[in-house]
Amino acid sequence: MTSNRIQLDRLLYTHYQHPNLHPVKNFCADFGLIEVSESDGLIYFRGFGENPCIYIAEQSQDSKKHFVGAGWAVPAYTDLEKAAALPSASPIQLSTVPGGGSYVEIPDPNGVIIRLHHGVQYKGIAAAERPEPVITNTWLEKPRRGMFQRFERGASRVHKLGHYGILVKQDDFDRTLEWYKSTFSLVPTDSVYDTHSGADIMTFCHIDKGEQFTDHHSFFISASPIGTGGSRVHHSSFEVDDVESQTLGHYHLEKQGWTNCWGIGRHVLGSQIFDYWFDYSGNILEHYTDGDIVNCHTKTSRHPAVPETMAVWGPNVSAAFMTGG
Template identity: 30%
Template sequence: MSTHHTHNDVHSEQGARAGEHPGRAKNPVIKVRDLAWLEFEKPDLDRAEVFARAFGFATSFKDRDELHLRGTFAGGPAVIVRRGARSRFTGPAFLAADDADLLRLAGHLDVAVAPLPENLGGLVVDTRDPSGARVRVVTGCHQLPALPGQTPLVHNVGAGVARANATQRPPREPAKVERLGHVVLQTTRYRQALDWYLETLGLIVSDFMYYEGQRSRGPTMSFIRCDRGSEPADHHTLAMTLGPRTRYVHSAYQVSDLDALAAGGEFLKDAGYQRSWGIGRHIQGSQIFDYWRDDDGFLVEHFTDGDMFDNTLEPGWAPMTASGLAQWGPPASADFMGIRPGRESLAEARSILCALRRSDNEFDLPRLRGLLKVANS
């Protein structure tokens, strides 16, 4: 396999230096194809479904104890919500290439392959990453047929006239989710967890980020994609960042175009939901984004026009700054950065004190100083 460095004007300003993390494993156990779905628990499934519909999901299954949410593309559910005593993220499920890969993974981990419930079909291997977070790998699940989607608008660009004698009137309605794009997780054992995902699931890094002045200590965030060989994959399927506790950060769902994203945001605002940050365009991944909070405080993202990379691109390296999160758009909000006064920021502050007292994690005083610089950058 040949790789090449194309960081200038592509996805980062600089590549790796000698001796830095290569961003991929030489001989991974398997190579997962994609995220299958994300799993949550919530006490009120009816309320969860109301927000989900306003956000643009369709319901593919619901009973007293379980809610499955899907996009318009053919495939499985994007999100599974189970009834629980409290609201929490319970973990991602990744899609294995086939049954043989699932069996290989089960043998490597010394765990059993189990059948999934009939409403999902297929097989699953359950395990935990070095952070203690639950990870599922599945194959052979039922495939849902495609649903009608939102057709991207036809644009007149420059001197080209693609639309004559016709107006643009995008409806103010939910932006129909097409598919699950990625999940972002925070971990106290970032390097251990990163290596586990690369070595066990065959993921590869698109971009590393590091705290300014601390590059020699290694990265503190990575945007990680699936290795599909010459077939392009999302710039990141999983993103991981170092922090004082292991937790869900946000998840992202593709919509058809900017107009669907913007009009869908107006619909959410009119319905009384809270925009966290947006609209803007990211640097790493290039997505046009818009972030929202659901009723339980979970951060979810509409995105469109994200980068797609094959396996020939090596990781980019860039300093982590709040101002470096977007090419254009409003400044990153206090809510998005996790520093808005409230329950979540208090929990993060308590976890900082706990992490600094312990020696079994990677979050130490210099890393705290680096994190504070990011928040103030």
């Protein structure tokens, strides 16, 4: 960990604006998000985990969808003070997002908002919402004796927001990545490079917590495919409790008439089982489970941008996923 950077503790939420909140609210329920509160054109959602808010849906002031940005928790008030001293940063102010505390708002080089929160009041995991672990019999060990597998159909059980990613122009890729790395305690875990130019076109970053293990990536940045414009969100990804819940949620979303973007499959980088869906506004939201965790001893790797780097099994990747919707 480097002292001149702002130390991040965890990713809290992503924030989207939608032209029509009512159908988005229906999608979120079918996706497995739990509504916390609604007021003044804002709806706050949580999962069953400790974070009091993991997704914000806001009424757009025009007929278009917008990605506002993301909220992160920092471990010390001094991190807020350090953030407030940065160019274009807001002063420290009280947060109205569930969980309270104070925050500073910083735009990244492309205008995507980063909100840094301190003093968030985390919630306990309610006993009624705590998923029971699935006991699996394998060829070698069969611990489930005299018990049967019985599952309830319905939405996946969402735990937390795991990561999000943005698309930027190839010309802006290096400087944007450098800004994130030098401003925050984010470290590349894996990068993907173009096989013709040799230039990196995607980088997955984890929170640097030294010896402590953390998710393979909490943030990623990717170069936009040719002709798809400038900076925008690619997707937000939410961890579910297990693959059974994820698969049940897949068929629940399908039954409710929502459109699958790509999945179910198994990624190579990060290893997680993925399932990507379009919400009502056309944003891509992901369910994932069984992702890798890393620490300071994990070496950064580079991989060629070929189909074999994306998934080890699953359906063919969709064109919409490649372009970000």
